Amino acid sequence: MFRIGIVGTGAIGKEIARAIDSGIVPAKLEAIWDRDEEEAKSFAATLKSKPKVLPLKELVEESNFVVEAASQAAVKEVGIAALGAGRSVMIMSVGALADKELLERLRSLAKNCHCSIYVPSGAVCGLDGVKSASIARIDTVTITTRKPREGLRGAPFIVKNNIDIDKITEPTTIYTGPASVAIKEFPANVNVAASLSLVGIGFDRTIVNVVVDPTIKRNIHEIEVKGEFGELKTHVENVPSGFNPKTSYLAALSAIATLKQVCEPLKIGT
Ligand SMILES: NC(=O)C1=CN([C@@H]2O[C@H](COP(=O)(O)OP(=O)(O)OC[C@H]3O[C@@H](n4cnc5c(N)ncnc54)[C@H](OP(=O)(O)O)[C@@H]3O)[C@@H](O)[C@H]2O)C=CC1
Ligand SMILES: O=C([O-])CC(=O)C(=O)O
Structure with a gap:
């Protein structure tokens, strides 16, 4: 069973958390984190799975799949922490991957730990x-x-x-x-x-x-x-x-659809 940790509980992170909490994604919402810790705590209390609110290091330890839904600046820290610990990661702040050095570093960490980096289609089609x-x-x-x-x-x-x-x-x-x-x-x-x-x-x-x-x-x-x-x-x-x-609503829906695909055996689309 996937135990998901979400970093960044803004527009997208909250939608993803609710989708896991309500069973749309067949996984456990293990932990969430946001730099507004108090806000993350009050949000966690609204969910029936009552995820833990944990800083990045602990969140990675407790989860086996990490979602970045925070900011481009967070991608390096989250990506390296998650992949370095052998957790696959889903990245929403994709612009950070324009940094070739970072992209190569994350790719090589993923390769070494047999993990994956997922980039959802986000707010676009095609x-x-x-x-x-x-x-x-x-x-x-x-x-x-x-x-x-x-x-x-x-x-x-x-x-x-x-x-x-x-x-x-x-x-x-x-x-x-x-x-x-x-x-x-x-x-x-x-x-x-x-x-x-x-x-x-x-x-x-x-x-x-x-x-x-x-x-x-x-x-x-x-x-x-x-x-x-x-x-x-x-x-x-x-x-x-x-x-x-x-942020468009479709971006959050795309993240949820990607997580569903990760958790289920049937994979559809290119
Ligand atoms: N791939 C795509 O198609 C799309 C990608 N995006 C991107 O996805 C990301 C999430 O979007 P959205 O949910 O709308 O953004 P929001 O600003 O609504 O939420 C992001 C949350 O993460 C927090 N945060 C930022 N940096 C960190 C950090 N290092 N550690 C912990 N928490 C952090 C923010 O805090 P604070 O408010 O203090 O900054 C905020 O609460 C953004 O980077 C956005 O640009 C958005 C739309 C489409
Ligand atoms: O949500 C959108 O329409 C697109 C967006 O903000 C992004 O790609 O950063």
Whole structure:
């Protein structure tokens, strides 16, 4: 039986915890952790499985599968602690894996301990097709992320460039460039571009457009891929999480679906 530990109990971590608690994922919710320990404790008390609230080291010791749902900065610490102790890990803050050295370190730890690193599709659709297409030649990959103001507010790129997001009254492309840069400029907004880069043609050749769109209420991601296989286009209009407007509900659902797949013998999809 999987004994899951979750680091980060915000919008995604809470949804995952509730899904395990209610039996949607056939596993035990062993422990949770958040840097707001008191909040994590009150959340744990609302769950029927009453998970322990434990700092990273103890959480890893008590669990046999660790979920990172915290921040890009947390990925290194969580990944190394979990894989180093022989636990598989699921990473939500995928942008951290743009750091080639970190990615290689985590890969090699996983290989040595016969563990896996799971990266869910998150808030995008179509990674299955891109993964298949990448077996042959891919020429171009573009992702366009459109979010309402609240979905982008506070991003380093916006702050650094003094963009007054409240003065934007029509759909405006504020960034076009490689995923390698986008993921640093919008760390809480375009992790999807990182997942796409990992399955496709890498962080430098994946082009990201970020659009502030005050006319919409959903987080929209569009992917376009051209290659030897033909062409692929996906479009998803995500309901934002009620807890965190930057994060789409689908991202949490994708994490839950991935955990279900990890825990069950039947695996479907590319
Ligand atoms: N792969 C994908 O498609 C998607 C990925 N994401 C990413 O997934 C991650 C989780 O998203 P979400 O739940 O919406 O984020 P939230 O901000 O709602 O929740 C994250 C929680 O983790 C806490 N936290 C941050 N760093 C640490 C740490 N080192 N140790 C313990 N707790 C920590 C945060 O505390 P505090 O508030 O103090 O920072 C917060 O309570 C984010 O990095 C987000 O960008 C989001 C959407 C889609
Ligand atoms: O949830 C979303 O729509 C996408 C997101 O924030 C991310 O990829 O970081």
